[in-house]
């Protein structure tokens with residue numbers, strides 16, 4: 001759920017809305033239509049009672065300790081997440097995880113079925129809930145059901161590895177509209193329906209025993225106006241200057257901001273930087289790298305191994321190229337406020353976004369939006385991030401080709417200001433016309449929601 005629990009001055013626990021594009025986009029629609037957000041509130045054991053916050057109703061669904069382990073960390077994040085990201089890490093398959101996935105998906109379907117009014121629209125989000133569309137349709141045939149997948153949808157050969165494959169596909173086909181970040185993902189899905197279930201399709205419309213299911217690409221975006229506004233505040237500008245000063249006023253700051261996830265190519269980006277230092281093409285402390293790696297899914301083995309590898313690489317770079325009081329890489333395994341992130345975007349000359357596979361990647365879009373005022377700035381972007389289809393003026397690279405990444409980084413570091421501004425302006429114009437409200441509006445109207453009821 002888009003809320004965090006905070007303790008106020010009196011020591012009482014309160015709910016607070018957490019920032020984020022999805023909630024910003026959906027909040028107005030939910031608030032004006034007595035909408036309910038059904039979700040997991042975090043934590044295990046009994047769920048909090050339903051409550052209202054800022055005009056929207058929140059309906060928490062509980063998870064037990066063992067479901068957290070089997071459904072969330074297991075089936076969602078150790079089976080589906082790696083499988084859907086090109087198996088960058090080996091997906092793990094366990095029967096007990098699958099069962100927990102079914103049980104929890106059914107619980108979400110029950111909850112949605114309980115709160116939805118007659119003929120209501122239900123929009124289900126992401127890979128943790130792929131069985132819900134069909135489960136909900138069975139319970140409530142009167143509802144209008146949409147589904148959006150935030151992560152990639154894999155090619156047939158990979159999807160076919162999953163023991164739960166037919167159930168997941170039938171689950172998704174319970175929706176009237178299944179949305180993806182990319183056209184290719186929608187095509188994978190449509191072809192898979194024929195391959196696995198023998199269903200016929202025309203264009204992107206699948207015939208499920210006489211019922212039409214549409215698939216389509218709806219690239220998600222950010223709240224551009226909010227980032228632009230934040231970046232323009234005196235506080236953020238002052239903080240950006242201060243960050244530069246604290247880093248020793250280097251000529252160039254290279255930034256990475258990611259959840260510490262093996263899909264994001266953090267280790268690769270550090271290697272590219274190290275080799276450029278070794279080649280003498282970059283030098284520290286004239287150039288400094290800052291890597292924010294927000295803690296994520298810390299109980300899962302893949303993530304624990306990644307942390308060890310990344311931290312070893314950071315230690316190696318600083319050992320070889322740092323000076324007393326002047327590390328070559330500042331590595332921050334911490335979470336930051338939104339304002340601090342935007343200040344970092346404003347302070348950075350080069351942003352590196354180098355995932356091996358990423359549904360979209362909002363950090364790339366946030367960096368571009370944050371550069372509106374200050375000018376300059378260069379984005380190094382992996383061709384395997386969904387964002388690469390839109391941000392064509394970035395320094396694009398193939399993350400599987402280390403020399404290519406080094407080359408893109410070097411070009412970004414050395415780009416002149418006029419060229420940097422030209423590239424940024426084109427991307428900024430694109431983002432302003434394609435913000436997260438437009439994403440939500442486009443999806444909902446394709447689902448058949450009347451225009452006056454969309455954001």
Ligand code: GDG
Pocket residue numbers: 150151220257258259294334335336337338341358359360361362363364366
């Ligand atoms: C999934 C898909 C798709 C990061 N660290 C902090 C923080 N963040 C914020 C960023 C950005 C968001 O988290 C991360 O979004 P991404 O898109 O980069 O990546 P995923 O988390 O993997 O998201 C992805 C996305 O869903 C949306 O559909 O784009 O492909 O994998 O907004 O700014 N925010 C704060 N502190 C941090 O330390 N406040």
